[in-house]
Amino acid sequence: MAAAQNGNEGVWRVLTGVGALGVGIGLIAGIPILSLLGAPLAIVGAIGLTAARRK
Numbered sequence: 001m002a003a004a005q006n007g008n009e010g011v012w013r014v015l016t017g018v019g020a021l022g023v024g025i026g027l028i029a030g031i032p033i034l035s036l037l038g039a040p041l042a043i044v045g046a047i048g049l050t051a052a053r054r055k
Contacts, residue, residue: 009052016045 022038025031 009049012045012049012052014045016042016049019043019045 019038019040019042022034023042024038026034026036026038
């Protein structure tokens with residue numbers, strides 16, 4: 001059971017990282033669509049990671 005939770009936590013970490021990377025690249029390169037797509041991914045990933053750690 002603990003291995004399944006750790007695997008789930010990894011998915012949320014990757015989702016948060018991809019979202020943050022999209023926001024960063026969007027802001028640095030001046031491409032607003034990347035920031036607009038990356039921000040919700042990072043927010044959902046952070047919420048999911050918090051929920052996965054609570055269990």
